[in-house]
Amino acid sequence: MPNDLPLKDVKICDFMWVMAGPAATRILADYGATVVRIESPTRIDTARTLQPYLGNKLGPDSSGLFANCNAGKFGISLDLGNPAAHAVVRDLVRWADVVTESFSPKAMRAWGFDYESLRKLNPDLIMLSSCLMGQTGPLAKIAGFGNMAAAISGFHNLTGWPDRPPAGLFGAYTDYVAPRFTAMAILAALDHRRRTGQGQYIDQSQAECAIQFLGPAILDYSVNGRVDGRVGNSDAAFAPHGVYPAAGDDQWVAIVCRDDDEWRRLCAVMENENLASDSRYACAAGRLEHRDAIDSSIAAWSRALDRGAIESRLQSHGVPAHQVQNSADARTDPQLAHRGHFVALDHPSLGKFTVEGPRAKLSRTPAVARRAAPALGQDNQHVLESILGYHETRISELAASGALG
Amino acid sequence: MLSPYRVLDLTTERGLLCGQMLADMGADVVKVEPPGGCSARGIGPFYKDAPHPDRSLYWWAYNRNKRAITLDIQRDRGRDLLCRLVERADFLIESHNPGYLSQHSLGFDDLARLNSALIYVSITPFGQDGPKASYADSDLIVMAAGGPLILAGDADRPPVRLCIPQAYLHASADAAVAALAAHHERIRSGLGQHIDVAAQQSVAMATQSYILAASLGSPEVRRMSGGIKFGPLDIPTVWPAGDGFVAMTFLFGSALGVFTARFMRFLCEQGYCDEATRDKDWIAYGEQLMGCVEPLSEFERVKEIVRTFTRSHTKAELLQLALERGFLITPVTTIAEVVESPQFASRGYFQSVAHPELGESFRYPGPFAKFSATPIEYRLRPPRIGEHNSEIYRGELGLSEREIAELSRAGII
Numbered sequence: 001m002p003n004d005l006p007l008k009d010v011k012i013c014d015f016m017w018v019m020a021g022p023a024a025t026r027i028l029a030d031y032g033a034t035v036v037r038i039e040s041p042t043r044i045d046t047a048r049t050l051q052p053y054l055g056n057k058l059g060p061d062s063s064g065l066f067a068n069c070n071a072g073k074f075g076i077s078l079d080l081g082n083p084a085a086h087a088v089v090r091d092l093v094r095w096a097d098v099v100t101e102s103f104s105p106k107a108m109r110a111w112g113f114d115y116e117s118l119r120k121l122n123p124d125l126i127m128l129s130s131c132l133m134g135q136t137g138p139l140a141k142i143a144g145f146g147n148m149a150a151a152i153s154g155f156h157n158l159t160g161w162p163d164r165p166p167a168g169l170f171g172a173y174t175d176y177v178a179p180r181f182t183a184m185a186i187l188a189a190l191d192h193r194r195r196t197g198q199g200q201y202i203d204q205s206q207a208e209c210a211i212q213f214l215g216p217a218i219l220d221y222s223v224n225g226r227v228d229g230r231v232g233n234s235d236a237a238f239a240p241h242g243v244y245p246a247a248g249d250d251q252w253v254a255i256v257c258r259d260d261d262e263w264r265r266l267c268a269v270m271e272n273e274n275l276a277s278d279s280r281y282a283c284a285a286g287r288l289e290h291r292d293a294i295d296s297s298i299a300a301w302s303r304a305l306d307r308g309a310i311e312s313r314l315q316s317h318g319v320p321a322h323q324v325q326n327s328a329d330a331r332t333d334p335q336l337a338h339r340g341h342f343v344a345l346d347h348p349s350l351g352k353f354t355v356e357g358p359r360a361k362l363s364r365t366p367a368v369a370r371r372a373a374p375a376l377g378q379d380n381q382h383v384l385e386s387i388l389g390y391h392e393t394r395i396s397e398l399a400a401s402g403a404l405g
Numbered sequence: 406m407l408s409p410y411r412v413l414d415l416t417t418e419r420g421l422l423c424g425q426m427l428a429d430m431g432a433d434v435v436k437v438e439p440p441g442g443c444s445a446r447g448i449g450p451f452y453k454d455a456p457h458p459d460r461s462l463y464w465w466a467y468n469r470n471k472r473a474i475t476l477d478i479q480r481d482r483g484r485d486l487l488c489r490l491v492e493r494a495d496f497l498i499e500s501h502n503p504g505y506l507s508q509h510s511l512g513f514d515d516l517a518r519l520n521s522a523l524i525y526v527s528i529t530p531f532g533q534d535g536p537k538a539s540y541a542d543s544d545l546i547v548m549a550a551g552g553p554l555i556l557a558g559d560a561d562r563p564p565v566r567l568c569i570p571q572a573y574l575h576a577s578a579d580a581a582v583a584a585l586a587a588h589h590e591r592i593r594s595g596l597g598q599h600i601d602v603a604a605q606q607s608v609a610m611a612t613q614s615y616i617l618a619a620s621l622g623s624p625e626v627r628r629m630s631g632g633i634k635f636g637p638l639d640i641p642t643v644w645p646a647g648d649g650f651v652a653m654t655f656l657f658g659s660a661l662g663v664f665t666a667r668f669m670r671f672l673c674e675q676g677y678c679d680e681a682t683r684d685k686d687w688i689a690y691g692e693q694l695m696g697c698v699e700p701l702s703e704f705e706r707v708k709e710i711v712r713t714f715t716r717s718h719t720k721a722e723l724l725q726l727a728l729e730r731g732f733l734i735t736p737v738t739t740i741a742e743v744v745e746s747p748q749f750a751s752r753g754y755f756q757s758v759a760h761p762e763l764g765e766s767f768r769y770p771g772p773f774a775k776f777s778a779t780p781i782e783y784r785l786r787p788p789r790i791g792e793h794n795s796e797i798y799r800g801e802l803g804l805s806e807r808e809i810a811e812l813s814r815a816g817i818i
Contacts, residue, residue, distance in 0.1 A: 007590075044659055049659055049661065050658075052614065054621045056623045064618070067614075134775070137747075138748055142727060144734075144735065150652070151643070152743075154743040160565060165630060168557070168643045169567060173611065181426075185774050188585060189776065194592065204774040208754055208771065212770055212773055213574045215769075218769070222768040224450060224453065224462075228569075228740055241543070245563070320541040322547075322549040334535070360580060360601070362587055363599040
């Protein structure tokens with residue numbers, strides 16, 4: 001397919017693994033960047049072992065998480081413990097505009113692939129290192145995953161009920177936030193290099209990126225000395241603001257009134273004259289004070305009704321409402337379908353593999369998920385021959401050395 | 406890094422982070438607010454809890470490094486002034502309901518005629534069109550629609566959100582990346598384009614690809630406090646410590662089982678479990694449980710052993726063990742612990758930003774990354790209403806003091 005995508009001239013040598021890093025280079029691949037993903041043949045990418053699996057069956061290529069984070073990339077297997085692989089890495093670094101890595105600090109240095117060494121091969125190189133806590137500091141070496149970074153940056157403690165232990169957010173929350181900052185940083189550094197000829201090194205702490213998403217809570221502490229706690233689904237300004245039961249097993253609908261008018265319309269849809277005429281509830285301050293009583297009334301009404309019907313009826317009256325969707329609901333959600341959120345890619349051995357499509361729609365040069373995530377070492381030949389221009393004998397020698405696994 | 410570029414930021418409270426990300430990287434971001442100020446200035450918390458449009462901490466959180474002008478774009482003279490600014494702008498960001506700006510002849514097509522290189526970024530709850538495009542929204546509604554909400558909370562209560570609104574931050578961040586990708590293409594083509602970001606899609610990122618489960622033929626997971634229910638298995642991710650809670654990855658499989666095996670060896674050394682427990686096949690353990698080779702009651706016993714261990718140590722002790730021995734443990738921290746953390750202090754993360762009109766400085770979340778050649782600088786504290794009217798209207802558009810005063814009297818600025 002001809003590549004006329006925005007980043008068609010951008011070349012990335014990508015050592016990143018698991019989720020936070022690969023999710024970032026997935027975005028850049030959708031915009032057209034050529035991303036060569038280096039994978040270890042001996043130490044499997046954790047993402048390849050994580051659910052959900054295609055057909056609910058564990059296999060080397062069946063992880064939906066891996067497929068989703070690595071669509072559009074080329075994959076090469078390189079055993080970095082093997083010196084013969086290092087020559088390939090050096091050639092990839094010479095080829096690349098950008099080198100990305102997300103190992104624990106010092107791993108790249110141990111291989112001789114730190115920024116100072118690599119820029120000798122490629123003087124205007126942009127290199128980005130991404131890890132949980134950053135390259136420096138007493139916790140720099142903490143190994144692990146985004147659920148741990150989310151805990152230590154305050155997210156878990158703010159999710160749940162005041163009378164219960166922290167419920168915590170689902171999964172590796174900082175891995176959902178950091179990739180956007182990673183992609184941003186790379187694009188801005190490329191623009192700077194285009195104008196000045198100057199490359200640079202970027203030290204990204206996934207926790208420090210994620211804390212950008214807690215700004216008001218950080219400031220409430222640093223300005224007012226207040227330490228926010230868990231408040232369930234309560235909001236400081238809006239009431240009602242909650243998740244209410246609907247007919248069926250574990251079925252829920254979110255309902256919010258942002259102003260007094262929406263409250264009156266909610267009462268009208270509920271056909272609840274008592275609530276509508278109760279002067280205590282006429283304005284937000286009163287509703288906030290009596291939120292528990294209001295929540296009980298709404299739950300008593302919603303409990304027997306279909307959640308989709310609640311959503312459409314309230315929305316047709318301009319009241320914010322939505323059924324709480326799981327993946328089956330999302331699959332049939334008409335809006336996500338309209339947006340083309342789910343994209344079925346052809347996988348060489350597994351048939352159709354559904355991933356998420358690009359999240360932003362560009363009117364003139366739309367992003368596209370161009371190919372399924374590579375199997376381990378799937379593109380060795382392409383990368384070595386077409387990208388690096390290696391002769392067939394050299395490729396055979398490499399394979400014989402065990403450098404490709 | 407982005408200092409040559411001018412961004413007009415017309416966002417409501419929904420899209421503020423996008424402009425701030427560009428501003429942090431050096432772009433000249435001008436927030437264009439209606440007279441009286443952006444809706445976000447009314448959102449708490451406030452400095453000393455006293456509502457005031459220049460003292461909203463929500464505003465402060467997402468508007469540093471921006472300048473601010475006021476302009477009534479619904480009126481012809483205001484619209485004309487905006488068009489003059491658009492002619493020299495590189496990006497425009499907006500987060501109004503779909504169709505609103507077009508009604509005022511300020512849609513993408515209108516402005517592209519004035520400036521064909523303009524990158525026009527729209528951030529909305531559900532996108533510019535489609536069956537739910539005009540849905541009434543809020544953070545909670547978008548989190549419900551996009552998948553993350555169902556995955557968090559106690560099993561016996563409704564799903565629960567993070568209490569700091571997140572949905573539009575995810576969307577704003579996607580929008581900022583898209584804007585720079587379009588900019589990269591503009592260098593070649595000289596042309597701008599329209600970028601349409603839907604928060605519903607952006608927050609799906611926070612499902613860790615579980616949004617795909619049904620499409621892949623994989624079962625749903627279900628929420629539980631401090632963990633996740635995976636079929637019959639209750640998998641904790643938050644564990645009790647002596648003085649609070651810790652997050653710990655205690656999982657199985659060929660990548661994570663190695664960590665669990667290392668951890669269980671230590672528990673055995675410390676006398677928390679016997680050798681038979683230590684020597685379970687932690688790589689295959691998940692499959693053994695799912696295949697009923699290992700009874701669930703045995704997994705419950707193992708978890709109780711782990712809990713006994715974590716409960717008998719403080720968060721700090723567990724963190725130290727994680728550092729020394731490569732365990733996958735971090736403390737669940739309060740915001741105070743985050744801001745006072747030695748780790749962030751050693752990296753100079755939290756930045757003191759002076760608010761001279763209040764005679765005080767406050768610690769803000771610091772730069773999102775350390776750039777060796779072009780470090781992020783906090784040049785400007787979040788602007789007061791209309792703070793840069795004179796700079797822009799007089800200094801840049803060449804309006805006289807008299808014209809500005811007249812526009813101000815007419816309520817245009």
